[in-house]
Amino acid sequence: MRLLRLFLLVLLPGCWASCALLRPAWGLDESPGSDPTAVEGLRYLTTGEFDKAIESYLQAIEQTPANPYLWLDLGEAYRSAHRMPDAIAAFRRTLELSRDHELAQLGLAECFRQLSNFDEALRVLKKATLAHPNSPAPRFAQGRVYIELQKYVEAQAALHAALELEPTNTAARVLLGSTFKSVAQLDEALEEFDRALDQEPDNALARYLRASIYADRNDIERALPDAGRVVALEPGNTRARFLLASILVRNGQCDSGAEHLEKVIAAEPDNTESVSLLARAYQCAGRGVEAAEIRRRFAELAKHDQTERESRVQADHLVREAGDHAREGRPNEALELLRQALARDSSNGGAYTQLAKVLYSAGRFEVAHEAVILALKHSPYRSDALYVLGRILIEQGNLAGARDALLQTTLINPLDAEALFFLAQVYLELGDDTSGVATLRKSLELEPDNTSYARALAQAVPSSNP
Numbered sequence: 130m131r132l133l134r135l136f137l138l139v140l141l142p143g144c145w146a147s148c149a150l151l152r153p154a155w156g157l158d159e160s161p162g163s164d165p166t167a168v169e170g171l172r173y174l175t176t177g178e179f180d181k182a183i184e185s186y187l188q189a190i191e192q193t194p195a196n197p198y199l200w201l202d203l204g205e206a207y208r209s210a211h212r213m214p215d216a217i218a219a220f221r222r223t224l225e226l227s228r229d230h231e232l233a234q235l236g237l238a239e240c241f242r243q244l245s246n247f248d249e250a251l252r253v254l255k256k257a258t259l260a261h262p263n264s265p266a267p268r269f270a271q272g273r274v275y276i277e278l279q280k281y282v283e284a285q286a287a288l289h290a291a292l293e294l295e296p297t298n299t300a301a302r303v304l305l306g307s308t309f310k311s312v313a314q315l316d317e318a319l320e321e322f323d324r325a326l327d328q329e330p331d332n333a334l335a336r337y338l339r340a341s342i343y344a345d346r347n348d349i350e351r352a353l354p355d356a357g358r359v360v361a362l363e364p365g366n367t368r369a370r371f372l373l374a375s376i377l378v379r380n381g382q383c384d385s386g387a388e389h390l391e392k393v394i395a396a397e398p399d400n401t402e403s404v405s406l407l408a409r410a411y412q413c414a415g416r417g418v419e420a421a422e423i424r425r426r427f428a429e430l431a432k433h434d435q436t437e438r439e440s441r442v443q444a445d446h447l448v449r450e451a452g453d454h455a456r457e458g459r460p461n462e463a464l465e466l467l468r469q470a471l472a473r474d475s476s477n478g479g480a481y482t483q484l485a486k487v488l489y490s491a492g493r494f495e496v497a498h499e500a501v502i503l504a505l506k507h508s509p510y511r512s513d514a515l516y517v518l519g520r521i522l523i524e525q526g527n528l529a530g531a532r533d534a535l536l537q538t539t540l541i542n543p544l545d546a547e548a549l550f551f552l553a554q555v556y557l558e559l560g561d562d563t564s565g566v567a568t569l570r571k572s573l574e575l576e577p578d579n580t581s582y583a584r585a586l587a588q589a590v591p592s593s594n595p
Contacts, residue, residue: 164189167199174202179210197227204236208243213510214537216240221540229260235270242274244510244541250274265291269301272308281308299329307338315342333362337369344372349380360389367393371403378406383413401430444474448483455487463487478508485517494524512542519551531555539568546575550582557589566590 170185186203193199204219217240223233234257241250251274257267268291275284288305292298306321322339325332340355356373363369370389377386387410393403404427411420447470454463464487470480481504488497498521504514519534535552539545549572556565569586576582 164192164199166192167196167202170199170202170206174206174209177209179206182206183210183212195226197223197230197233200226201230201233201236204233208236208240213240213244214540217540229257231257231261231264231266234260235266238267238270238274242270242277246542247274247278249543263294265294265298265301268294269298269304272301272304276304276308276311279311281312284308297328299325299332299335302328303332303335303338306335310338310342315346318342331358331362333359333366333369336362337366337372340376341372344376344379347379349376352376353380365396367396367400367403371400371406374403374410375406378410378413381413383410386410387414387416399430399434401427401434404430440473441477444470444477444480447473448477448479451480451483451487455483455490460487460491476507478504478511478514481507482511482514482517485514485521489517489521489524494521497521498525510537510541512538512545512548515541516545516548516551519548519555523551523555528555528559532559544575546572546579546582549575550585553585553589562589 166185166189170182170189173179173182173185183203183206186199186206190196190199190203200219200223204216204223207213207216207219217237220233220237220240223230224237227233234253238250238253238257241247241253251271254267254271254274257264258271261267268287272284272287272291275281275287285305285308288301288308291301292305295301302321302325306318306325309315309318309321319339319342322335322342325335326339329335336355337359340352340359343349343352343355353373353376356369356376359366359369360373370393374386374389374393377383377389387407390403390407390410394400394407397403404423408420408423408427411417411423447466451463451466451470454460454466464484467480467484467487470477471484474480481500485497485501485504488494488500497517501514501518501521504511505518508514515534515538519531519538522528522531522534532552532555535548535555538548539552542548549568553565553568553572556562556568566586566589569582569589573579573582573586
């Protein structure tokens, strides 16, 4: 099931909020204007030169800072460059300038989806659905989020709603079919894929998913043409090529299957599934020496994969235990468990974040800072790590750095009331009373019974009623 979700993310359009892609897809025709730098920015955006696009849009915004379409396209450029906090800020600025702007809402939701903040993504999309009752786009995007959450009933409801508004939307129909496949309603899935392919015969995802169903049913006669067509359409798609190879091997066409598997392994040398099937293909083709060599390679890879998986699982468990020890006031035990976790998985962002928290609580700010930087190296948008970084920088007197870290925290997780509270304190220390008071109000809105937040707001605005 996880493999299907990952494959969907590869083949589906990368961002249904893309200003260059989504406007024509959903009949939305908006332009950032005739500013040459904006036109240049859009060209860079559509050709994938995102850093240049960002530079162009920033220049254009200097000239016309209240143009929402410039902020919209800047947000998409940031998102495409994987600068998510900047993208969120740009999409929010678009919404400040143009309330309920659909593309900005979709772009904002896409950022949260990519950050795995699914609750916030759905909150934004539900608001977009209410604001745009005749648009299929937010419903499609909801369906996609629900699929990642494995909430297939909700996904089907959202996708049916999108198709009611636009019955010819192939992408929504294919996605709907995928939900049926995920819950083993294979006849319903095939019906949706057939309808999608009637509309768009070269839809690679529909053909792949239909071929996989036929292959599982051992219907080689139908599976083989679909799988072959996907590989012809997308020669670099290793999942499709693996599917084609498996069908060929099952059909006794072992040399052809081996040829495709060799290409898969050339692109993904550590793919144990492909290596295992290649050994079988070689054996079937009478190439026993090569089969024996590949089997040895498979055994080594499988052992390595199992060791890595076990190490990651053990490390995650140790991090959870360390958190429990830290909360119960046993920092030394927590530090020892975190040492063991990092020995098993040196890229575990959660371990570095927890280590930073323990060291911060002990007043060891310099080493806590080193630990949280390592956490962010492995997981750049961990909101809890960014929050800890902000708190450390406050203690170190770096208020500008603390502001930036806490601002990123609240952009990624807008419901983090504590981060908002400390961000407000930093704003006030920096003399930005307007931002400080506004941020305190946000934290109090999230936790209206928090007396510390209410007292801080009353002190910041002594003459007002918080």
